[in-house]
Amino acid sequence: MRYLISKIALYLFIAWSAITLNFLIPRLMPGDPVDLLTERIEGTLDPAALQALREAYGLTETNLLLQYRDYLFALFRGDLGLSIGYYPVPVAKIVGDAMPWTIGLIGTTTVISFLIGTLIGVLLAWRRGSWTDHLLPVLTFLNAIPYFWLALILVLVFGVTLGWFEIAGGYDPAITPGWTGEFIGSVLYYAALPAITIVLASFAGWVMGMRNMTVTILGEDYVTLAEAKGLPKRMVMLGYAARNAILPSVTSFALSLGAVVGGSMLTEVIFNYPGVGYALFTAVQNQDFPLMQGMFLVISFAVIIANLAADVVYVFLDPRTRQEQP
Incomplete structure (x- = not known):
């Protein structure tokens, strides 16, 4: 329990730091969102309209502490500000629309x-020294391929040349979005090629990591003792070796889940997939700082929550974390 309390306190401090940094950055930078917005508006705005815009973006002449208080209250209401590129659409709506994708x-x-990677990694470790070792060069090659390069190759071969998959968008624009079989089928069809790209480019890393760690664990004395006792091979492999070997992978998996909210930006950009990564790319192109800030905050919170979840799982997987320190 003391272990979890210390971790929760640490992540609360990190979350507060991210919120504070997100508040300070636009106020320390030269210029402000209103200047960028007025540059895109033809003609000039009267002072009252400019003041109203600054108040809408939280940029007032009041004390910085009072601005910080108002900023925190707005966050608790789910208000992340207004987008510049999609003005006057709220940032929270843009992020909320992109998040499910x-x-x-x-x-x-x-x-x-x-x-898939964890199961194959355990299997390859258990059958080390056999013909399965010939798969390692192939896995190493797949692990070294960048997402965007593999995506471009798959688009060229299966999208452009063979025409088996759609190469852009999240669904058929001719179909009205809704919980219908036609729309869901269109979403799955459009997501097939990006999904294949991500799985092919990432599962090999899990295989290599899990195999190497399991091979190391199999050389430990307690595993040798379990085998000497005549325990079933499945119990030795899963209960002794795999359970301990998976601990580093849990941390990596938690970080990967946290990165999910950020999206695989290059993959989404290549496929024009309407996710958070593509929205972030559009925000950078449009110099949409409020949208970039909102996404930074959401991505930071996702990573924090994912790491906290990993620490909770650690408590159940590793008995050492449950031991109270004297």
């Missing part, structure tokens, strides 16, 4: 890659 695609493929 990224979680559905990147989240699902991350879990699939982790499960």
